[in-house]
Amino acid sequence: MAVSRPILVLNGPNLNLLGQRQPEFYGRDTLDDVVARCEVAAANFGAVVEAKQSNHEGQLIDWIHEARGRVAGIVINPGGYSHTSVALRDALVTLEAPVVEVHISNIHSREGFRQHSYVSGIADAVICGLGIDGYSAAVEFVCVRGEEN
Template sequence: MPLMTPSLPVLVLNGPNLNLLGQRQPEFYGRDTLDDVVSRCEAAAEKFGVVVEAKQSNHEGQLIDWVHEARGNVAGIVINPGGYSHTSVALRDALVTLDAPVVEVHISNIHSREEFRHHSYVSGIADAVICGLGIDGYSAAVEFVCIREGKN
């Protein structure tokens, strides 16, 4: 009987200030915490027999390092770059090197907020962009990656 190879994980990356979910500006981001986000992502992935690896950093270089490490090792990346969406060409350039789907997620609708939030460097290279669904957007993004990678 052939050996079963494990599925690659879905990497869920969260950028700056997302460690403060549930505390920071609940009028935009709600009361759910980052632990709630991870739990929902794990539940979404479990339906496909996939695991989630979740990480958060307030440091741009750390996020870039994690993207580099993910090359060839993940089914896809779900990323909420936080404020780096609007400022980081370097993060965008790291994400474009992946050979797996990238889904950009924003809890709030960035297009109905301050004008500087309307542009994201990540959106142009992402396979999908989800914004304004609250933390449900993460579950949708994980499901998209699993379906896109044929785990259904």
């Protein structure tokens, strides 16, 4: 079954530095590597990926609003906004498609403030600690679930 609508892959603050910033937590893969893996995973279902990154909360929210009714689902790594942004959570609630929250590291084994996410409670799935492989799993999940909606 081919997925007819694109999958939006959103990355929040500091993920533009992936591969350079704290490799002990996030590895050496870059954001381009993440996007390439997402594209391969989506192609297996006849889908395409739209990948975007911003360090600005409002920009992420605008992209979520623009995605309403247009995408099969959203794969989102909110970065630090996971732990602080009720506004990002509220934007994701308006989406009538699957939302998968992804974290490269296992946020539950890190500092206490990282162990709570405002997004997790409204996400259809949460993947953390799989490195960038978590993105591929999230895209596959959206491909299966997104066309059911």
